[in-house]
Amino acid sequence: xxxxxxxxxxxxxxxxxxxxxxxxxxxxxxxxxxxxxxxxxxxxxxxxxxxxxxxxxxxxxxxxxxxxxxxxxxxxx
Amino acid sequence: xxxxxxxxxxxxxxxxxxxxxxxxxxxxxxxxxxxxxxxxxxxxxxxxxxxxxxxxxxxxxxxxxxxxxxxxxxxxxxxxxxxxxxxxxxxxxxxxxxxxxxxxxxxxxxxxxxxxxxxxxxxxxxxxxxxxxxxxxxxxxxxxxxxxxxxxxxxxxxxxxxxxxxxxxxxxxxxxxxxxxxxxxxxxxxxxxxxxxxxxxxxxxxxxxxxxxxxxxxxxxxxxxxxxxxxxxxxxxxxxxxxxxxxxxxxxxxxxxxxxxxxxxxxxxxxxxxxxxxxxxxxxxxxxxxxxxxxxxxxxxxxxxxxxxxxxxxxxxxxxxxxxxxxxxxxxxxx
Amino acid sequence: xxxxxxxxxxxxxxxxxxxxxxxxxxxxxxxxxxxxxxxxxxxxxxxxxxxxxxxxxxxxxxxxxxxxxxxxxxxxxxxxxxxxxxxxxxxxxxxxxxxxxxxxxxxxxxxxxxxxxxxxxxxxxxxxxxxxxxxxxxxxxxxxxxxxxxxxxxxxxxxxxxxxxxxxxxxxxxxxxxxxxxxxxxxxxxxxxxxxxxxxxxxxxxxxxxxxxxxxxxxxxxxxxxxxxxxxxxxxxxxxxxxxxxxxxxxxxxxxxxxxxxxxxxxxxxxxxxxxxxxxxxxxxxxxxxxxxxxxxxxxxxxxxxxxxxxxxxxxxxxxxxxxxxxxxxxxxxxxxxxxxx
Numbered sequence: 001x002x003x004x005x006x007x008x009x010x011x012x013x014x015x016x017x018x019x020x021x022x023x024x025x026x027x028x029x030x031x032x033x034x035x036x037x038x039x040x041x042x043x044x045x046x047x048x049x050x051x052x053x054x055x056x057x058x059x060x061x062x063x064x065x066x067x068x069x070x071x072x073x074x075x076x077x
Numbered sequence: 078x079x080x081x082x083x084x085x086x087x088x089x090x091x092x093x094x095x096x097x098x099x100x101x102x103x104x105x106x107x108x109x110x111x112x113x114x115x116x117x118x119x120x121x122x123x124x125x126x127x128x129x130x131x132x133x134x135x136x137x138x139x140x141x142x143x144x145x146x147x148x149x150x151x152x153x154x155x156x157x158x159x160x161x162x163x164x165x166x167x168x169x170x171x172x173x174x175x176x177x178x179x180x181x182x183x184x185x186x187x188x189x190x191x192x193x194x195x196x197x198x199x200x201x202x203x204x205x206x207x208x209x210x211x212x213x214x215x216x217x218x219x220x221x222x223x224x225x226x227x228x229x230x231x232x233x234x235x236x237x238x239x240x241x242x243x244x245x246x247x248x249x250x251x252x253x254x255x256x257x258x259x260x261x262x263x264x265x266x267x268x269x270x271x272x273x274x275x276x277x278x279x280x281x282x283x284x285x286x287x288x289x290x291x292x293x294x295x296x297x298x299x300x301x302x303x304x305x306x307x308x309x310x311x312x313x314x315x316x317x318x319x320x321x322x323x324x325x326x327x328x329x330x331x332x333x334x335x336x337x338x339x340x341x342x343x344x345x346x347x348x349x350x351x352x353x354x355x356x357x358x359x360x361x362x363x364x365x366x367x368x369x370x371x372x373x374x375x376x377x378x379x380x381x382x383x384x385x386x387x388x389x390x391x392x393x394x395x396x397x398x399x400x401x402x403x404x405x406x407x408x409x410x411x412x
Numbered sequence: 413x414x415x416x417x418x419x420x421x422x423x424x425x426x427x428x429x430x431x432x433x434x435x436x437x438x439x440x441x442x443x444x445x446x447x448x449x450x451x452x453x454x455x456x457x458x459x460x461x462x463x464x465x466x467x468x469x470x471x472x473x474x475x476x477x478x479x480x481x482x483x484x485x486x487x488x489x490x491x492x493x494x495x496x497x498x499x500x501x502x503x504x505x506x507x508x509x510x511x512x513x514x515x516x517x518x519x520x521x522x523x524x525x526x527x528x529x530x531x532x533x534x535x536x537x538x539x540x541x542x543x544x545x546x547x548x549x550x551x552x553x554x555x556x557x558x559x560x561x562x563x564x565x566x567x568x569x570x571x572x573x574x575x576x577x578x579x580x581x582x583x584x585x586x587x588x589x590x591x592x593x594x595x596x597x598x599x600x601x602x603x604x605x606x607x608x609x610x611x612x613x614x615x616x617x618x619x620x621x622x623x624x625x626x627x628x629x630x631x632x633x634x635x636x637x638x639x640x641x642x643x644x645x646x647x648x649x650x651x652x653x654x655x656x657x658x659x660x661x662x663x664x665x666x667x668x669x670x671x672x673x674x675x676x677x678x679x680x681x682x683x684x685x686x687x688x689x690x691x692x693x694x695x696x697x698x699x700x701x702x703x704x705x706x707x708x709x710x711x712x713x714x715x716x717x718x719x720x721x722x723x724x725x726x727x728x729x730x731x732x733x734x735x736x737x738x739x740x741x742x743x744x745x746x747x748x749x750x751x752x753x754x
Contacts, residue, residue, distance in 0.1 A: 016115065017115075018114075018115035018116045019116075020116055021423075021596065021602045021604075021607070023421040023422075023423075023607050024421060025604075031419070031420060034419075034420035034421070035420065038596075038598060040116065040117065040598045042337060043335050043336065044337045044339065045597075045598055062116070062602070063116045064115070065115035118541075118599060118600070119541045119543075119599050119601075120540065120541035120542060120601055120728075125541055125542025125728055126541060126542030126544060126547075127543055174726075177542075177726055177727030177728060177729060177730075181727075184727075185725065185726060185730060186545075186723070186725045186726060186727070186730065187544065187545070188542065188544040189544075189726075190544060190546070190547075191545065191546070191726070203546045204504060204506065204507070205476050206476075206507075207507070235476040236476065238475035238476050238477045238480075239478075240477070240479050240480070240507060241507070266447070267452065268448045268452040269447065269450075269451070269473045269475075274473065274474065274475035274476075275475065335599050339452075340451050396727055396730055397729075398730060399733075401720075401722060401725050401730040401731075401734050402720070405721070405722045405723065
């Protein structure tokens with residue numbers, strides 16, 4: 001099981017972000033390295049990549065507020 | 078010493094309109110963000126769509142409009158609030174229009190970028206430079222009817238590169254129209270700086286190409302703008318024809334709310350905020366002997382009308398859906 | 413349970429940027445210009461990364477001078493370059509229409525084919541987010557009505573990349589419309605159906621060919637851009653009630669693929685045409701006229717759902733009342749399925 005984390009270095013301060021979109025549905029297969037979600041902080045968009053290939057499990061749906069370093073899903077490898 | 082740097086009441090009125098604009102924009106910000114958090118989706122909330130704030134550009138509006146009567150016409154752009162306020166647009170109806178309410182200037186049909194108030198001859202719309210033609214039209218109507226009114230078209234510096242700018246300047250000069258063109262140069266057309274897209278350093282120099290005076294105003298200060306505008310407007314009213322005024326001003330917010338502004342150099346916004354024209358003007362007025370009580374009074378009055386306007390807007394009803402079909406055409410004929 | 417091969421997905425914005433990047437890599441004559449397309453990467457994200465990759469000679473932020481730079485694009489195309497120029501909002505066409513409909517569209521014809529105009533004009537269309545009458549229009553009919561001009565509009569990221577590559581390579585002037593509701597920009601909302609797997613390699617989607625995106629027997633639904641997704645939502649909802657809907661994505665407004673639409677309607681005998689441009693003289697009318705003049709026997713009167721003939725109002729209380737949506741498509745389908753009393 002690989003965790004999908006909002007990278008700690010994505011933006012400079014510790015302000016919250018929000019998941020703007022998941023590009024895949026819960027249960028869909030994803031490849032390692034492909035963009036699986038977009039998050040926004042201060043109107044700037046950031047891409048979240050799949051850390052491994054497998055089946056996506058979504059913990060936090062779109063429009064959820066999130067923090068840097070937060071786990072928003074996992075990949076069942 | 079210029080005629081503006083004394084204690085004439087118009088200076089207090091200019092200050093009042095500046096703070097009224099700023100309070101208005103400050104009230105718009107949280108209202109606009111309602112429903113748009115945590116995810117900023119422009120479609121949501123009581124004020125959807127784009128929102129172009131005028132913070133930092135207030136001196137341009139008040140310095141020019143201080144010379145205008147309700148019979149004088151003003152056309153403005155997608156960034157209109159400060160100009161509408163300085164022109165005396167009905168603030169309740171303006172706020173209601175921005176909230177898309179039935180009591181708005183056009184019953185919610187126009188929104189923030191398309192504010193029309195015929196009582197004070199104010200109109201704005203969103204296509205760059207296209208408000209200039211109508212200003213010439215208003216000026217020509219006044220001239221042909223023997224009226225003493227003038228028209229003022231407000232545009233940004235980006236508009237000086239658009240075809241309509243060149244056509245209307247030439248036309249205004251050929252017809253000797255009683256019109257003044259005012260460029261609010263805030264250095265940016267969304268993300269593109271003026272230097273990157275304009276062939277010359279000063280748009281006021283372009284006036285010579287169209288046979289009219291071109292005036293460049295620095296400092297973003299209501300008094301110098303008042304003096305320059307006064308001359309141009311007097312010239313127009315006395316039959317001396319059109320002028321072009323270019324005012325260097327500052328855009329303290331993004332192009333629209335939600336603009337990440339990554340294209341602005343580090344520290345630029347902070348530096349511009351330190352030179353915010355509103356506290357600067359208050360300091361100057363106090364230094365010139367205007368009492369803090371008078372200025373506090375102006376602020377209180379401004380705050381109160383803005384609060385009333387927002388209360389009016391929020392308390393008003395939304396239009397009926399079928400109202401969408403009204404006012405596409407107008408019935409009636411000239412007898 | 414077999415696991416589908418995982419493929420990477422893109423938004424339409426990203427797929428447009430990828431198409432541009434790959435074609436600029438392949439063909440040194442391709443360049444991109446327009447307002448805020450350089451440093452900002454496009455207000456709608458479709459040119460992100462291009463300035464860094466290709467530099468300011470080939471990725472040019474322009475002044476606000478549409479008639480100037482679109483006319484320039486026509487001249488570049490005549491000289492054999494391949495300009496891709498952005499008109500930020502289709503609503504801005506008013507200031508530059510001559511360069512589009514009198515120059516670009518007629519260059520080949522006036523020269524008897526000896527001077528072509530291989531340019532792409534990409535432009536954002538659509539409303540529904542409160543941007544009011546001058547920033548929300550679709551204008552499919554306005555541009556579909558220009559002889560000599562091709563007009564395309566993708567409804568998915570996969571089609572967006574393929575259509576962009578095809579458009580750049582086409583010898584003719586092409587207007588590439590992208591719908592704001594489908595771009596995948598967080599601040600304009602998200603239509604999940606537009607975010608699709610997109611092949612990394614080079615591929616084209618043919619211009620002039622509509623796409624049957626859902627097969628069915630009972631009724632033909634024809635849409636373009638955002639309305640394809642309204643049609644699919646309606647179709648999915650009514651499937652549980654036993655209604656089998658065929659959904660066609662027009663994809664190319666001009667030249668319109670009448671063959672596919674006519675064949676589908678011959679099969680189903682019923683048609684609902686859905687477009688979010690103004691009603692009169694519009695795409696949905698053209699679709700229905702094409703079906704009728706082909707003599708297709710219809711089991712029910714044809715239906716069209718469009719934006720009404722009014723300027724687009726600002727207030728959501730007004731705008732959302734008049735916009736096409738899947739509920740209106742469902743209502744139209746139900747009307748068309750009502751038995752006709754003899």
